Amino acid sequence: MEQINTKLITRLALPEEASIVLNLWQESARWLNSKEIFQWRPEYFNLEQVNEFMTDGSDVYLAEINHEIVGTYTLTWSDSLIWEELDNTNSGYIHRFAVNRDFKGQNIGLLLLKSAEENIRQKGKTLIRLDCMADNLRLNQYYKDYGFQYIRRMKQGNWSASLYEKQ
Template sequence: MSDLEIRAARPDELADVEGLLIGASTWLADRGIDQWQYPPHRDRITAALRRGEVFLALRDQRPIATIQVDEFADPEFWRASDQPDSAFYVHRMAVSRQAAGEEIGAILLEWAADRAAAAGKAYLRLDAWKDNSGLHRYYQATGFDLLRIVDLPHRRSGALFQRAVRPGAAPRTGAE
């Protein structure tokens, strides 16, 4: 998408990131899906912003999506046998309703996969809400395989997905 720019979010853009996450939460609630029905973890997002792990997709210099990509493999989900260091992990991806249906999420996931490959990783991974079958189908349609579902009583997430990345791929800015 030629008019889409993907770049690291700055710490002073916390409100933009939170706004995108709250918008996604509201949209999910309106559809009876209980995913993300809590305020965004401001402390975690702020720390990730400072580490350069939160990204914004912008159109006409306005944020339309966010994604966090890092090396954090949640130890409650990812086993030593998964070789956690072999992947980058996606967290907190949200697309504004104004950009819904434009495949922005798929573009962000492809961008994140290229970023993982450029860092020498073999996989892009994520955990999703266990009972959101629509989200599971979405991730499978974008090239992810469902590895397993980890059912922890204190966690609603736990559907573990991964996709292999192309070795040596260079991350794109989205502006090509």
């Protein structure tokens, strides 16, 4: 789908839009699975999770171009489960970053990252943080290319994540 105007507008998702957010997560999971990447699985996600993010102090965003939903991300203000002793109040954490596959190849991911970074900085945070599956080499490189610095690998059970931050 070709876009003439690439002005990205991000806004907080409304409670009645939880199913749209869920659909984006599940769509991304299906796409990842089709590429033999199993960091997300569609069945891992449900409306309860979306609603929990929407009510626990996190900020769930939807992104639009020309009134069409092109992606979503969630910002959290703490992540001690993943970041452990490195978790701090100077950081904003990007989670559930997903691009509508109908808009692939249009740099929507970079626009979403830029938007997330701006929203984190508007909250007065100095560090932008995220994690991704350590074995997803392409995604790890994507974040490095955007200027994120690798901090360390975190392992939980059979799953390990690469932790990244940007100042």
